[in-house]
Amino acid sequence: MNPKRIVHLIKKQSYKRKRCIIYYMQQSQRVQFNHAFSHAIDLANAANLPLVVFFNLVTDYPNANLRHYKFMLEGLTEVQKDLQKRKIEFIIKIGNPIDNIRFFYDQAEAIVIDIGYTSVQRRWRKDLYFDIIAKTDDVDLFSVESDVIIPVRQASDKAEYGAYTLRPKYNRNIDDFLDTPSIDSVINPIILSYESDIDVLEPDSILSSLNIDKSVAHSPIFHGGYTEAKARLKHFIDHSLARYPQSNDPSLDLTSKLSPYLHFGQISPLEIYLQVINSQAPTDSKSAFIEQLTVRRELAINYVFFTPDYDVFESMTEPWAYNTMNEHASDQREHLYSIEDYILFNTHDTYFNAAMKQMVTTGYMHNYMRMYWAKKIIEWSLTYKQAYETISFLNDKYFLDGRDPSSYAGIAWCFGKHDRPWTERPVFGKLRYMNAKGLERKFNISDYVDQVEKLGAITE
Ligand SMILES: Cc1cc2nc3c(=O)[nH]c(=O)nc-3n(C[C@H](O)[C@H](O)[C@H](O)COP(=O)(O)OP(=O)(O)OC[C@H]3O[C@@H](n4cnc5c(N)ncnc54)[C@H](O)[C@@H]3O)c2cc1C
Numbered sequence: 001m002n003p004k005r006i007v008h009l010i011k012k013q014s015y016k017r018k019r020c021i022i023y024y025m026q027q028s029q030r031v032q033f034n035h036a037f038s039h040a041i042d043l044a045n046a047a048n049l050p051l052v053v054f055f056n057l058v059t060d061y062p063n064a065n066l067r068h069y070k071f072m073l074e075g076l077t078e079v080q081k082d083l084q085k086r087k088i089e090f091i092i093k094i095g096n097p098i099d100n101i102r103f104f105y106d107q108a109e110a111i112v113i114d115i116g117y118t119s120v121q122r123r124w125r126k127d128l129y130f131d132i133i134a135k136t137d138d139v140d141l142f143s144v145e146s147d148v149i150i151p152v153r154q155a156s157d158k159a160e161y162g163a164y165t166l167r168p169k170y171n172r173n174i175d176d177f178l179d180t181p182s183i184d185s186v187i188n189p190i191i192l193s194y195e196s197d198i199d200v201l202e203p204d205s206i207l208s209s210l211n212i213d214k215s216v217a218h219s220p221i222f223h224g225g226y227t228e229a230k231a232r233l234k235h236f237i238d239h240s241l242a243r244y245p246q247s248n249d250p251s252l253d254l255t256s257k258l259s260p261y262l263h264f265g266q267i268s269p270l271e272i273y274l275q276v277i278n279s280q281a282p283t284d285s286k287s288a289f290i291e292q293l294t295v296r297r298e299l300a301i302n303y304v305f306f307t308p309d310y311d312v313f314e315s316m317t318e319p320w321a322y323n324t325m326n327e328h329a330s331d332q333r334e335h336l337y338s339i340e341d342y343i344l345f346n347t348h349d350t351y352f353n354a355a356m357k358q359m360v361t362t363g364y365m366h367n368y369m370r371m372y373w374a375k376k377i378i379e380w381s382l383t384y385k386q387a388y389e390t391i392s393f394l395n396d397k398y399f400l401d402g403r404d405p406s407s408y409a410g411i412a413w414c415f416g417k418h419d420r421p422w423t424e425r426p427v428f429g430k431l432r433y434m435n436a437k438g439l440e441r442k443f444n445i446s447d448y449v450d451q452v453e454k455l456g457a458i459t460e
Contacts, residue, residue: 002179004154005035010132010141012109018138019192020044020052022108024101026124027116028146029055029075030226031082031183033268036114036144038181043110043142050190052089053079054104056097057198062120063396063403065213067363071400073203074224075266080200082226087189094197094210098127105132107192110140114265115147117304117405119311147262148298149269150177152305155298159306162418163291166299174294178274219363222260222400229261233272241281244289250366251447256289257364260400262297269293299418300409310408313388321416324429325384331427335380339390342377351439352376354452356394361455363400369448374414375434379427388415 023040044051093100145151236256247254309315345353355369381387396402421430
């Protein structure tokens with residue numbers, strides 16, 4: 001593994017023989033291609049100790065509901081089964097992460113955490129860091145980045161202006177980070193029988209007992225877990241990758257639909273990368289897909305990492321974008337709709353309604369339609385701030401991949417971030433504008449509407 005993925009955050013000041021090494025799984029919810037898990041195994045084997053994998057479930061994660069929890073638990077069920085086969089203990093606790101992991105300071109010689117980039121995930125890590133410093137001096141703490149191909153600070157040391165500024169830096173470094181982690185056996189696999197709060201082998205009964213928001217139904221087409229992710233990847237490579245350069249067309253359904261799995265860390269971007277690169281698809285198809293998976297996805301991570309308050313209207317985009325919005329704040333809006341209108345597919349725009357239907361029913365929407373959808377909400381809202389908040393609310397409530405760096409960057413893009421000024425027009429000012437005629441001119445968009453219509457008939 002490239003050692004630049006690993007940061008030794010706390011070096012212990014005194015040594016005490018303890019019972020185990022802990023891998024605190026947070027973002028990388030998988031066993032395969034997991035650099036943090038690999039590093040934890042190495043530490044366990046070096047110390048001849050058993051490894052315990054710890055996962056903390058919070059039931060009040062901002063904007064998460066039954067749709068997200070079900071998908072995540074399906075993934076964790078698979079993790080538990082895999083760890084069982086490897087004779088590695090998997091502990092799941094519910095509640096405050098620090099209150100729960102603190103128990104292990106006495107038990108563990110080292111704790112390894114993986115890395116997620118949202119403010120909630122960063123707060124968890126910061127709290128853990130300061131809690132260990134305050135409470136003990138005999139635990140090592142390591143962080144390991146496994147949900148990006150290039151660790152965020154290795155790719156760039158500052159907020160990038162756009163894909164064009166990140167790309168050359170990214171391409172210079174990528175070959176150093178194609179490091180498949182080795183997942184060895186644990187030499188001393190003793191089960192210490194720590195107590196879990198839940199047994200994820202029964203995800204459905206857990207869901208009914210959890211005190212979570214149940215207002216959104218699970219997705220009838222997306223099921224969580226590594227096996228599902230791998231099957232989707234295989235299907236994508238076998239049937240769609242060669243035509244990926246045409247994947248902007250929503251009616252062709254040529255994208256991978258891997259974003260929910262990437263969001264929950266159920267599959268590693270590096271594994272996807274290597275499979276795509278080693279496939280038989282034409283070079284331009286591979287390059288087009290790799291651009292999305294690497295530069296675009298990791299530009300979003302660069303954005304949330306280097307932008308304080310990346311999810312607040314007043315700080316998410318560029319000065320030129322705020323200026324143009326200020327100049328057009330009082331432009332006449334021809335249509336105004338409420339959130340209710342959106343979720344009941346009740347606007348005058350058939351394409352927008354279809355996109356909303358895809359989102360509400362399945363938890364997913366095609367990338368091109370996400371842009372169109374958000375641009376329409378800007379057009380139909382009284383203020384830009386209200387538009388931003390409506391888009392963010394719907395995005396995070398319904399998309400399985402919501403609350404992701406790509407959510408915040410994708411929404412900010414609609415307000416000019418990582419984009420450029422365009423010809424000025426009413427309401428949008430210099431923000432890029434999209435309209436129904438563009439969809440009709442470029443694509444067979446009525447096919448997309450027909451496909452979404454059929455979703456109503458989908459049952460489990
Ligand atoms: C308004 C708006 C909201 C968005 N909300 C989200 C969100 O909540 N969660 C989310 O993961 N993505 C979001 N995106 C980015 C993008 O639309 C999705 O990542 C993509 O549609 C996922 O579908 P796929 O896996 O089939 O993509 P594919 O075309 O198969 O691409 C493969 C992978 O590359 C990455 N990728 C592709 N396009 C982008 C992009 N434009 N920006 C960053 N990464 C990209 C994703 O990880 C994706 O899974 C949003 C974009 C916009 C414009």
